[in-house]
Amino acid sequence: MAVEKIGFIGLGMMGHGMAKNIVEKGYPLFIAGHRSRTAVEDLVRRGATELTSPAEVAQAATIVFLCVSASPQVEAVVRGSSGLKAGAHEGLVVVDCSTSDPNSTLALAAELAPLGVTFIDAPLSRTPKEAWEGTLDCMVGADTATFERVRPVISTWAGKIVHVGGLGDGHKMKLLNNFIAMGYAALYAEALALSQKSGISPQTFDSVIRGGRMDCGFYQTFMRYALERDENAHKFSLANAAKDMRYLEAMANAAGIANPVGNAVKNTFAAAVASGHAEAYVPMISDIVAAGNGTKLT
Known part of the structure; x- marks a missing residue:
């Protein structure tokens, strides 16, 4: 052949x-x-x-x-x-x-x-x-x-x-995969902002989560930026994340299901893009959410 x-x-x-x-x-x-x-x-x-x-x-x-x-x-x-x-x-x-x-x-x-x-x-x-x-x-x-x-x-x-x-099922599965990943990112960002604002540092937060049942590879990549400021920890732009969540919403509409969590994740990334951070990478959503709540992850 x-x-x-x-x-x-x-x-x-x-x-x-x-x-x-x-x-x-x-x-x-x-x-x-x-x-x-x-x-x-x-x-x-x-x-x-x-x-x-x-x-x-x-x-x-x-x-x-x-x-x-x-x-x-x-x-x-x-x-x-x-x-x-x-x-x-x-x-x-x-x-x-x-x-x-x-x-x-x-x-x-x-x-x-x-x-x-x-x-x-x-x-x-x-x-x-x-x-x-x-x-x-x-x-x-x-x-x-x-x-x-x-x-x-x-x-x-x-x-x-x-x-x-x-045909098309690969792209559907990819959107589901990215929904989980971007959902994690939005969740981590909000949890870190709340932690910081409540007097618990990102380092202390991480010492509890890391190695426990809530730890995973995506968490470790995300925290490599949040803790170590490694800007290349996950090179995937917020613009692409927001786009994927819009596609997920269209997929949910076509399937006729309610996706309130998907919409919340989409709105987190849409707000970050609208505020001028389209080319920032996904873990940087932690800084944007923190700043929007009047704090810094330090």
């Missing part, structure tokens, strides 16, 4: 590491220009081929991975005048690794199917560190045959791969 030829669009904090693992593990890799020339030049040195547009990447590849910020960007990459659709060919598989709106995912799949293109979702969990190390978590929404086709390539950058279900 011929080796799959891989395209990759979106060489940001996550995509750079993912693409690095694909090319280093033997797959021909085609990339399109990105605002970060550092990532492009690094991948070319490792053996990737740079092309000028998503259309050219689609023409050259048999499987194309997308790792961009949200559904509007995915739609632009697919539908743009030099987008993937312009270079589509029979048998091409497009894998959206972004955290996207499942409704958009279903629409794009229906649009590409008459061209012989299969569109699936395979969003990620964990951080740029794991992307670089090739140990991300991945949740895939696809038919079984397509899942088996893409799994060997995904395994170059993921340590845990779960076939969640059919």
